[in-house]
Amino acid sequence: MSEPRRKVGIHYDAKYEKHDTGPSHPESANRYRVLSSALEELPDDFPRIPGRRAAVAEVLLAHEAYYHDVVYQDVESFADQLRTGDTAICEESYDVALEASGAMLAAVDAVMRGEVSSVFCAVRPPGHHATATRGMGFCIFNHVAIAARYLQKKHGLKRIAIIDWDVHHGNGTEAIFISDPSVLYISLHENGIYPFTGPATERGHGAGEGTTLNIPLPSNSEGDVALKEWDAQITPAIDAFKPEFLLISAGFDARVDDPIGGLRWSDETFAAMTRRALAHAEKWCGGKIVSMLEGGYNPAGLASAAVAHVKALV
Numbered sequence: 001m002s003e004p005r006r007k008v009g010i011h012y013d014a015k016y017e018k019h020d021t022g023p024s025h026p027e028s029a030n031r032y033r034v035l036s037s038a039l040e041e042l043p044d045d046f047p048r049i050p051g052r053r054a055a056v057a058e059v060l061l062a063h064e065a066y067y068h069d070v071v072y073q074d075v076e077s078f079a080d081q082l083r084t085g086d087t088a089i090c091e092e093s094y095d096v097a098l099e100a101s102g103a104m105l106a107a108v109d110a111v112m113r114g115e116v117s118s119v120f121c122a123v124r125p126p127g128h129h130a131t132a133t134r135g136m137g138f139c140i141f142n143h144v145a146i147a148a149r150y151l152q153k154k155h156g157l158k159r160i161a162i163i164d165w166d167v168h169h170g171n172g173t174e175a176i177f178i179s180d181p182s183v184l185y186i187s188l189h190e191n192g193i194y195p196f197t198g199p200a201t202e203r204g205h206g207a208g209e210g211t212t213l214n215i216p217l218p219s220n221s222e223g224d225v226a227l228k229e230w231d232a233q234i235t236p237a238i239d240a241f242k243p244e245f246l247l248i249s250a251g252f253d254a255r256v257d258d259p260i261g262g263l264r265w266s267d268e269t270f271a272a273m274t275r276r277a278l279a280h281a282e283k284w285c286g287g288k289i290v291s292m293l294e295g296g297y298n299p300a301g302l303a304s305a306a307v308a309h310v311k312a313l314v
């Protein structure tokens with residue numbers, strides 16, 4: 001008998017195009033349209049997972065109430081930038097950000113119910129730069145952090161691992177869990193670029209010491225450098241932590257030809273990283289993975305890398 005095919009869900013929705021960042025912004029509705037057209041072409045044996053709107057109480061699993069109110073007020077007052085910094089908003093942005101967080105929670109629920117073994121959530125705006133108290137770097141709410149806390153609170157899981165392979169360091173996710181030993185945060189990122197955080201020496205604080213792993217990579221390096229680091233550092237960290245669920249902040253801006261990132265990963269690099277993540281999830285948590293779109297600013301490259309990621313989850 002052949003190995004049973006793994007059921008991989010995907011989530012995408014035109015509602016995410018309503019977050020309007022203005023003309024010539026790299027994190028554009030157009031990049032999303034190109035990606036979702038590519039996902040649409042995947043066959044029906046990739047079940048489409050419906051999303052939902054996150055409740056405010058769910059957002060507060062990872063954010064301070066006053067920061068939630070800042071987002072709400074800035075959007076209500078028709079501001080075009082979040083007052084906390086470098087994040088374009090429009091009158092739809094608060095609702096779209098809640099939908100993006102909610103999609104992650106719906107995906108987590110679908111995996112926990114056993115309907116699918118994993119889900120890729122194509123959402124925007126991205127989330128990993130948002131801290132408990134501020135949005136920045138095109139991010140409003142930190143969807144992956146909200147999903148990790150939701151897995152613990154709603155589903156009673158104890159140990160969640162987050163692997164973040166966006167080209168930028170996920171300073172927001174790191175900050176939210178820096179002292180929390182129940183969430184292992186691992187970041188592969190290009191050294192010396194925005195947001196200029198994530199040195200290898202940062203390993204977590206207090207009770208969370210040892211559950212942060214930063215792997216800065218030299219600019220212009222190719223995928224084999226990242227994969228070598230994965231085998232040397234990520235595999236033993238995951239094996240020591242024994243996660244009950246694996247979340248992935250899947251940015252695709254480390255891909256060659258990205259206009260913002262300076263790494264040179266190929267679609268095959270993303271597939272190879274996905275196969276490694278899948279092996280970790282199969283070993284420790286029954287294959288449970290939810291990944292989400294973070295960055296990726298060359299629309300065609302984003303689409304082909306994301307499709308390679310989804311196919312490698314099977």
Ligand SMILES: [Zn+2]
Pocket residue numbers: 166167168251253294295296
């Ligand atoms: Zn990025």
